[in-house]
Amino acid sequence: MESLKLLAPLAWRNLWRNPRRTVITLFVVSVGLWSILAMASFITAWGQSSRDATLRLLFAQGQIHAEGYLDNPNINRLMDPPDTALLAALNAPEISNWAARLELPAVVRSEYKTLPVTVVGVLPEAEIRISSIPQKLVEGRYLSGPEDDGAIIGLNLAKRLKTALGRRVILMITAQDGWLEERSFDVVGIYDADTAFEDTYIFTGRAAMQTMVGLGDEISQIAFEVPEDEALEGVIASLRAAAPAHDVRQWRKLSLIMGAMDASMAATVYVWMSVMMVMISIGVINTQLMAVFERIHEFGLLRALGLKPAHVLVLVTLESMLLIGLGVLIGMLAGAATVWGLAGGIDLSAFSQALEAFKSGEVLYLEIRPMDYVIFPLAIWLLGVWVALWPAWRAAKISPVEAMRHAT
């Protein structure tokens, strides 16, 4: 402990004997950490934003289906509208909105092309509250009511079918009697989402669709919106209790890809962190080795004056602890400053075409997650000090005799 009191000021002063080199190392460490922190914030914000945008499009935070519908979505696996118990559970305060839909696989035909699609029969007034599609119309109008037999199709689908607003398309859906029901639908609206979504979903009035395929009031799906992610598990449990015969799932289980993407976002940050770690390690080792080799005479003198090899090891390690610690502090400040500086949100609308594939919302809001500011700086500091043990060990090995013989 006594020796630490002596060595710490010595280490601090040693750091500034070559200010240029120290500053360069500080720069490497702080920029490395800053990039990790900024990237973590950005990736988190991006993941959340794209997830929210996708769920907001149609899927919502959870869905209820008849048992088996998800394995084989067809007209024989439908369910009745919610009964009183389920209605009560759906109207719980945690659920902000819900919508009952009839979603069936279909084939759409124009003069030029025939394509497989999914037709969704909707209740427009419920849909306007839960889905962003009604706001994404670029041409025409949204559906006026459940009886509206107009079709809302995607921009890209319209292009592929070579059809346009006001023209007819034919929808073919397998009806309840097993026959293929064909009906002509006027295209009344065209929406703009991402192309994969546009190619899949066609919307029409729910009652109009039920009539077409010979159904009563059966539905295939209830989508529900839960604004607070923490409340989702509880909502799922209460819905399962209210409708034990149905299949209630949250979005992570409905779309495994989205669940996996959500989980892999964090992994991306760790990959970036390991890349940065390698660079920081190289920088630190290089600086410290140089510092040690330059001071062979000095270490010999210190040893001759009575410093033990362990003291030399501690001295050099202290130097790297201070050096990397300072760099980490600067990096944290820079990371936090970046997030505060972009508090107004990052407007991605300029890149919206390029980013369409990532299904992101248009403005990203970065935020500081406290755990990021503990884990990443600590990891970098510890790993940096650990790799700097090598030069320290080299310094400790220097004997006074060797040092005197060493040519300067």
Place this chain on the structure above:
Amino acid sequence: MPSLTRRHLMMISAAAVLLPSVAMAQDPGAILRAAFDNWRATSSHVIAEMTIRSSTGTRSLTMESWTEGSDKALVRFIAPARDAGNATLQSGRRTYVFNPRLNQVIQLPASAMSQSWMGSDFSYSDLTKTEQLVNDYTHTLLETRRQSGHVVYVIESVPKRGKPIVWGKQIVHVRADFVLLRQEFYDQSGNLVRTMVTDRVRTMGGRPYPTELTMSSVATPGQYTKIVTQSAAFDIDIPSYLFTRSNLQNPR
């Protein structure tokens, strides 16, 4: 869908009692109905050659077909060896396809109905749609003209509201003796999409019969499907087992 195209395929086999040319010349719906009845026989047995010119080259197929009434048809390819044995059965609302290499009968799903039939410019739904042109369209006689010694009616047919028809309109040329000479399919903006033309009319089975037909799409210039009838017999007795799935798979 283009019901006439199907009739054309059927007319390969088609036949019917030649209706007396009653004085209905000015009613376009009746003209089309008569033309339709003229081609359709109670039954038929036809051998025809189909030439398909596509972007990858030209190939010819010989097919033998039987029809009975308006809802039963069997087409079996007999040459070349590569395609021989392939068969399509239409029975009521169902369409089955037999592939000898797989030794499998497949009932065509809805999504496949608009796929190309044997690589030709016809689709499976062209084969199955029957009297749609006559019943689901509103007809207007545009013009009555003389053409190489015959009176020809030019009829515009527009789909009735709500009918599941993609076309904006069809323009059909029918000769006064109820032979269809030309059928044009237009999209809903009025652009021509595809055309079927009768290249040659001969007397076959005791009636004027379009023995050479060419179907082509505007989008693929230079490509076409041509059907040449080689022999035809009409109003014959056809055993009922012919239009069954078991006969499709194991022809007697």
